Amino acid sequence: MSKYRIDESGEYIGYLENWLDHLHAGHISEIAKNPAACAVISVDMIKGFCSIGPLASPRVKAIIQPIVGLLNLTWGHGIRSIVFLQDTHEPDAVEFGSFPPHCMRGTEEAETVEEFKSLPFFNQIKIMEKNSISSGLHTGLNTWIADHSEVNTFFVVGDCTDLCTYQLAMHLRLDANARQLQRRVILPVDCVDTYDLTIKDAEKINAVPHPASFVHAVFLHNMLLNGIEIFSSIKK
Helix, strand or coil, X not given: CXXXXXXXXXXXXXXXXXXXXXXXXXXXXXXXXXXXXXXXXXXXXXXXXXXXXXXXXXXXXCCHHHHHXXXXXXXXXXXXXXXXXXXXXXXXCHHHHCCCCCCECCCHHHCECHHHHCCCCHHHCEEEEECCCCCCCCCCHXXXXXXXXXXXXXXXXXXXXXXXXXXXXXXXXXXXXXXXXXCEEEEEHHHEECCCECHHHHHHCCXXXXXXXXXXXXXXXXXXXXXXXXXXXXXX
8 A cells, every 4th residue: 555645535526526616707897896907817828738739738729719708808898918928938948858849939839829819909918938837937927017016916817727827826926925915816717727648648658647637626726725716717
């Protein structure tokens, strides 16, 4: 018997399923009473995670339209602070020691998904490059936050729930905690997801297994524990 046996795993998984089943929608009219104080931050909604390349995932592709809906909703509500953080890796990125080479600068994989490019206000969205799963390290995000001190509510969307989305949401939350700032970090579940890699498939390519539904739920719950507000979706 393993000394790392997780005795409460079955009970906890049942709890997670019940928690997710009973999440409530948030309402833009209640959350964003002052649109000028709100921002939408999307992470890694690019072709290399949605449609082409070694890390493309149908689960991630499926959140494109919900995010488009949220962007249209927030824009219609008057929110004008929108930032897209996107993998734009150097050809020799150190991160490629953990993940297959992906989303390199100048390649189609690093391009914003077409559905976002088709938004009538796309040219008013700020796009920032990143070279790791962190949105807060060596990107323009911290400078942008400092320049937009009026923003105290952040809607976080994108992929992957347990990687770049988690790092982004936690950066926003912990930065506020450390600096004694009143800040809300909002995460709509229908606008985030992660990729799936079964144990069997992972063994074939000598990779790390990644059960999407499980890690998606666990990391959503972890973010809740850290003060991030989790909603099923955002409605009018």
